[in-house]
Amino acid sequence: MANRKLSELAKTIRSKNAGVNKITFDIIFRERETYEHVKASRVLTRESVAALYRIAPARISDFVEYDPGLAIKFTIFRLKPSGSAGDGDIFGAQQYAPLLDIAVPL
Numbered sequence: 001m002a003n004r005k006l007s008e009l010a011k012t013i014r015s016k017n018a019g020v021n022k023i024t025f026d027i028i029f030r031e032r033e034t035y036e037h038v039k040a041s042r043v044l045t046r047e048s049v050a051a052l053y054r055i056a057p058a059r060i061s062d063f064v065e066y067d068p069g070l071a072i073k074f075t076i077f078r079l080k081p082s083g084s085a086g087d088g089d090i091f092g093a094q095q096y097a098p099l100l101d102i103a104v105p106l
Helices: 032-041 046-052
Strands: 003-005 012-017 022-028 060-066 071-077 103-105
Touching (some): 032 103, 046 060
Antiparallel strands (some): 003 103, 012 022
């Protein structure tokens, strides 16, 4: 079975702060057909995201398939508040990279 990378299918893949204690992720698609295909493939679930980021599922505060926006969104709790000592990404904007290479079956 052939696969395509999520980064080839999504219009936008990003992460950003959601307050000082959370980082939110958005995967947004241009076409409903592509969004529905990725959603139905189940490559992005609360469990798969937890495994990808090597975190406990309890660290994911929200996981939403947002049909009106053709988007899959999730939010994780930070281990340290944004900007505190030892925080490596004050804006949370560099955390999306593991999502780029997710293989989506065609």
